[in-house]
Amino acid sequence: RRRVIKKELEGEEDIAVNFPQSTADDDLQPALEEKPHVLFVPGQSLNPNGARRFYEVMRGRRSVRAFNPHKQPSQEVIEDCIRAAGTAPSGAHTEPWTFCVIVDSEIKQTVRQIVEQEEYINYSQRMHAQWVTDLRPLQTTSTKPYLSDAPYLILIFKQTHGLTANGRKKLHYYNEISTSIAAGMLLCALQAAGLCSLVTTPLNCGPALRRLLDRPANEKLLILLAVGYAAEDCKVPDLERKSLEDIMVKY
Numbered sequence: 001r002r003r004v005i006k007k008e009l010e011g012e013e014d015i016a017v018n019f020p021q022s023t024a025d026d027d028l029q030p031a032l033e034e035k036p037h038v039l040f041v042p043g044q045s046l047n048p049n050g051a052r053r054f055y056e057v058m059r060g061r062r063s064v065r066a067f068n069p070h071k072q073p074s075q076e077v078i079e080d081c082i083r084a085a086g087t088a089p090s091g092a093h094t095e096p097w098t099f100c101v102i103v104d105s106e107i108k109q110t111v112r113q114i115v116e117q118e119e120y121i122n123y124s125q126r127m128h129a130q131w132v133t134d135l136r137p138l139q140t141t142s143t144k145p146y147l148s149d150a151p152y153l154i155l156i157f158k159q160t161h162g163l164t165a166n167g168r169k170k171l172h173y174y175n176e177i178s179t180s181i182a183a184g185m186l187l188c189a190l191q192a193a194g195l196c197s198l199v200t201t202p203l204n205c206g207p208a209l210r211r212l213l214d215r216p217a218n219e220k221l222l223i224l225l226a227v228g229y230a231a232e233d234c235k236v237p238d239l240e241r242k243s244l245e246d247i248m249v250k251y
């Protein structure tokens, strides 16, 4: 029976079938406090025309790789954006994310060194020729000035598990999906605040960056964001986006 479940779940078997420790049924407790539900109160919207206005904001977002190092967004704005990200839904409401905000120049410089060193190997050895070729229109290289120029770096870690009050392993279901959703919401909030951002997923840099920031072993780097205002002469690729007809199928 177990094997059947495994086969049907395709890759989700770990969370569905493999419990971290055998727990006698009588001392099973939910990680969340079990209490009566409360009446749902609808939140604020951007209406009238909320969806259109939100789309108009988001369509202006571009991945920016040249930042103005002299124009500093306020810490409060960054904090509100991370608050917004922290409202993301998560598996069993485990909130399995950590947002590390780096403003210190020396730490940014060290992040840049770590990433550039790995990216040099990525571009020259680890990424196959087709991959490097596909990136040519974006003009990316292993040199990453934005990692030291951007006023903020936000390193988003997924927590693969947590700890309960009594020191047991707390399962973080769908931690990667949950943290990715939160990351997407952070990108929206940054755009709404008039800030530019760049998503990077530095290949092979996770462990070194985790150690640099003293994060525990249950935290794995998911995404590294550079955040700030674009440099005056910032250029971006001349991209087009798929039309609604190309991304939506109606039934």
Ligand code: IYR
Pocket: 119, 135, 138, 140, 141, 142, 200, 201, 202, 203
């Ligand atoms: N991480 C590398 C390479 C890279 C990969 C993809 I896929 C991109 O869309 C962009 C870059 C870098 O940051 O240069």
